[in-house]
Amino acid sequence: xxxxxxxxxxxxxxxxxxxxxxxxxxxxxxxxxxxxxxxxxxxxxxxxxxxxxxxxxxxxxxxxxxxxxxxxxxxxxxxxxxxxxxxxxxxxxxxxxxxxxxxxxxxxxxxxxxxxxxxxxxxxxxxxxxxxxxxxxxx
Amino acid sequence: xxxxxxxxxxxxxxxxxxxxxxxxxxxxxxxxxxxxxxxxxxxxxxxxxxxxxxxxxxxxxxxxxxxxxxxxxxxxxxxxxxxxxxxxxxxxxxxxxxxxxxxxxxxxxxxxxxxxxxxxxxxxxxxxxxxxxxxxxxx
Numbered sequence: 001x002x003x004x005x006x007x008x009x010x011x012x013x014x015x016x017x018x019x020x021x022x023x024x025x026x027x028x029x030x031x032x033x034x035x036x037x038x039x040x041x042x043x044x045x046x047x048x049x050x051x052x053x054x055x056x057x058x059x060x061x062x063x064x065x066x067x068x069x070x071x072x073x074x075x076x077x078x079x080x081x082x083x084x085x086x087x088x089x090x091x092x093x094x095x096x097x098x099x100x101x102x103x104x105x106x107x108x109x110x111x112x113x114x115x116x117x118x119x120x121x122x123x124x125x126x127x128x129x130x131x132x133x134x135x136x137x138x139x
Numbered sequence: 140x141x142x143x144x145x146x147x148x149x150x151x152x153x154x155x156x157x158x159x160x161x162x163x164x165x166x167x168x169x170x171x172x173x174x175x176x177x178x179x180x181x182x183x184x185x186x187x188x189x190x191x192x193x194x195x196x197x198x199x200x201x202x203x204x205x206x207x208x209x210x211x212x213x214x215x216x217x218x219x220x221x222x223x224x225x226x227x228x229x230x231x232x233x234x235x236x237x238x239x240x241x242x243x244x245x246x247x248x249x250x251x252x253x254x255x256x257x258x259x260x261x262x263x264x265x266x267x268x269x270x271x272x273x274x275x276x277x278x
Contacts (some may be wrong), residue, residue, distance in 0.1 A: 002165060005190035008147050008219045012264045025236040026141060048221070050189040051144035055264070076265035077216045080147045082187070097164040125151045125194070126215035 001090060006081040006132050007045065009054035011068050013075055015042055018055050022046065030055065034111035041065050043111065054081075079118070079128035087115045087133040099123040107133070140229060145220040145271050146184065148193035150207050152214055154181055157194050161185065169194065173250035180204050182250065193220075218257070218267035226254045226272040238262040246272070 012018040019030045030044035040063030046053040056078065058066035068078055084090040087107040095105065100120040107115045115133040151157040158169045169183035179202030185192040195217065197205035207217055223229040226246040234244065239259040246254045254272040 002167060002187070005144070005147075005187045005192075008144075010264050010266050018264055025233065025238060028141060048141070048144045053144075072265050074261055074265035076260075077219065077267075080216065080219075094164065099164060121215075122213055125149050125157055126211055126213035127149050128216075 001085050002082050003085050004083040005051050006083050007052035007054045008080045009056060009078045011056050011065050011075050011078045013069055015055060015057040019044060036111050079130050081130035081132050083134045084131045087117050087131055090131055091117055140224050141221050142224050143222040144190050145222050146191035146193045147219045148195060148217045150195050150204050150214050150217045152208055154194060154196040175250050218269050220269035220271050222273045223270045226256050226270055229270055230256055
């Protein structure tokens with residue numbers, strides 16, 4: 001079950017430059033960069049109080065995020081993430097309605113160890129949607 | 140000053156079909172459709188507790204949203220919206236850092252009468268960002 005909004009994620013060509021610009025121009029301070037080796041991304045989160053922004057850059061040329069940058073060299077909105085009370089139960093219920101998850105349909109872990117999954121964009125109006133498991137509605 | 144996250148907005152090819160699917164498959168109920176005649180869009184909001192989703196469809200062929208659908212026939216993420224304590228003051232401060240607002244830089248009103256503005260995507264890592272004025276951090 002979807003319980004709230006978690007974050008919107010933006011791919012940027014240069015994470016360090018983006019972090020500096022976000023702080024100097026927009027007064028938004030990012031946390032420490034983390035690496036998701038499986039996805040081939042380096043990312044930071046910016047806490048907005050009720051939700052977060054995520055900035056990502058690729059760590060290798062075959063990262064899906066590198067391919068996104070080839071199509072969008074200035075960067076752009078990559079996905080958004082909704083909280084769910086349980087990833088497996090939610091994926092199971094969605095599968096019964098024909099909604100497909102990427103990567104074979106099993107949950108992964110994000111850089112903070114939280115259980116996540118991504119839905120097939122065609123099954124959510126062309127938007128790439130991440131689901132993140134939380135026991136409550138807070139992010 | 141940016142005070143919080145407001146919504147992420149998705150363009151869909153058929154708003155009524157999208158609302159029905161969102162409720163049946165994802166158990167997310169949209170509010171009543173509203174029309175923004177200036178932007179040429181019909182839109183609904185889905186309250187997620189801490190933030191909202193927005194779904195939009197074009198109401199006329201020359202709507203910017205119609206052009207988005209030509210490039211993305213299944214739909215897709217169009218923009219996201221951040222809360223600010225004052226649109227004019229925020230646009231003024233951002234302009235001093237070279238950040239441009241779309242449409243000449245003056246605030247518009249959304250379908251609920253709230254004061255809004257859109258930033259030039261190149262000035263926010265390729266992402267189209269809406270600013271919406273609220274006296275406090277709540278959406």
